[in-house]
Amino acid sequence: MRTIVLIVNEVCVNFDSLCASRFKAERSRLSLKQAEVAALCGVSREMWGKYERGVAVPGGELLAAFARIGANVQFILTGESSGITLSRDEMELLQHYRQAPLQVKGSVLSALTTGSSRERAEQVIHGDVLGNVIKGNVTIGTGGIMNKNTKRR
Template sequence: MQISSRLRKERERLKLTQSQLAKACGVSFRAYCDYEIGKTEPKASFFFNLHELGADIMFILTGKKLPDIEDINSDETEIIKYYRSAPLSVKAAAYGALTSTSVPSGSTSIITSGSNQRIAGRDYNETK
């Protein structure tokens, strides 16, 4: 799929006509039609204006959709930073912990047994 066809898909997702999108992005109707048929490619200023309308520019340019993370909080952002810099073994453990079904959903307690339990890289001992 080319930029031109992804551009059309995003326009349709935004429920805009070619004319409406062209006007909102500051280009002529003819210029916009040329973008959608692949005759010419838009300039950076067009993509900036298109982004302001809510278009997924990453999808248009690469074909990869951005995840919807508009309501991510600072704790989640920090976790993502740690995850990205972690070794593969830590990423696998984190993924396993988050996708495990051994703890009922909604549970807020941590259950451990035995001695020298490790939780998040620290020794677990409730009496400390």
């Protein structure tokens, strides 16, 4: 069994004992199967399994590839999160947003924020108001016949 000791932010990290489970946890957080993540990172599924079991130690290129698809490598190596961790769909949305023209960005922001405001709109009515003020859900005029036995005079 190969063991590598890394120094990250003045913390000594023994990959096989500390990082293998976090390596697997990051793959699970991204909702990827071993074969999927292995293909995205350019290794075999068997090799990926060795990384997750702590039998093999991933190199820098593999960790960089894993980071590009959303893994938090700082968490894998140190156990400390680097702040906000995005899901796979959030990363995809952000990538498309960054590549979009300014008009599209404006439309996206408008679509995402429509209806999210809790501000109340105020109505101002000028002139006389006849009728009742009704608040809430009310059914008016159900279409039924009232006083059907009453005769007109």
